[in-house]
Amino acid sequence: MNRFAIADCTSVDAALSQLKDGAVVKAGGVDLLDRMKDGIEQPEKLVNIRNISGLRGIHETDQGLTIGPLTTLAEISDHPLIRSHYQILSDACGHAATPHIRNMATVGGNLLQRVQCWYYRSSDFQCIRKGKDLCFAFEGLNQYHAIMEYATCPSVAPSSAAVALLGLNASVELSAAKRGKRTVGIRELYVVPDANPTKFTVIEPDDLLTAIVIPKPAAGTRSAYQKYGEKESFDWAIADAGVVLEMDGGICRRAVITMGAASPVVRRATQAEAALAGKPITEETARAAGQVAVQGAQPLSMNSYKLDLFPVAVYRTILYAAGQRDRDPGAAG
Ligand SMILES: Cc1cc2nc3c(=O)[nH]c(=O)nc-3n(C[C@H](O)[C@H](O)[C@H](O)COP(=O)(O)OP(=O)(O)OC[C@H]3O[C@@H](n4cnc5c(N)ncnc54)[C@H](O)[C@@H]3O)c2cc1C
Known part of the structure; x- marks a missing residue:
């Protein structure tokens, strides 16, 4: 060092x-x-x-919630208002990493953490994300890598909080001495490697992430997040799913379904969302939505198991969000 x-x-x-x-x-x-x-x-x-104490804390506003970027994952997952009205975020922050790390890790840092691809994380490999022209994962060990939207680099989105915050249509406030403040949506925060492999987010070197803003959920909203891993704890997801359901009685008026470890940046599974809109949430509709969530996926040589895992993650998280199932005992974290 x-x-x-x-x-x-x-x-x-x-x-x-x-x-x-x-x-x-x-x-x-x-x-x-x-x-x-x-x-x-x-x-x-x-x-x-x-x-910086002003960058910490969870504040309810008329429009929803403002969270300081230094708020820890543990503080978010334990907060009564988040547990009752933003369960997807409580689930995501409460099942990331380990209890020790959740007490130290901030939500801003969680959103801005770099990918966990072992080639990127090793100083022995000079890959495309470090400004060279080669990706070692395409021909190498790629069992934890992407199954969708990865032409240049198949590393996967690591942040559990991002999966939840995309589902909640959140945005971040960025501040810079010269440019002042600007607001960026969670999806727009991330730069896809196909556009620029060495730039992970739109954050400039002189930017500070100063707030996370979450709009108030519509009446009848229920939500959940689940993470699946190789082991119970101490690891990132190999598949994770966030589900936000706007319910009109027994009918799903609108669904937002998000996936983390499927692609280089967090994504919405819009075909799965469409499969639920206007329908009741049942075993059958949840399973169908899970299946279409991986439509168009192209696994690498070692990760076709994700074609089975993601549909299950999405299906079980839909039923959990709808209150028809408890949290999956097979989920990690
Ligand atoms: C064993 C293990 C398992 C893990 N499992 C998971 C998991 O399951 N899910 C998950 O989501 N994460 C997981 N993590 C990752 C962990 O949650 C993140 O590393 C942590 O949240 C980062 O937060 P931090 O405050 O320590 O960020 P830092 O390390 O301080 O910062 C991270 C990055 O963000 C930048 N940054 C931080 N705050 C700001 C800001 N306000 N403005 C501008 N730039 C900023 C820093 O410059 C840096 O580049 C795991 C980590 C470990 C070690």
């Missing part, structure tokens, strides 16, 4: 003024310090934002 300077900031303005000359934001440090310890990044200066 390289030597680095650290600027401890207690206000947003102080942090913004430090974000220049290659300085990098550190929140909980879980992902950033891993990248540094693994030798894939050597920033000369970190801007520690962890002590």
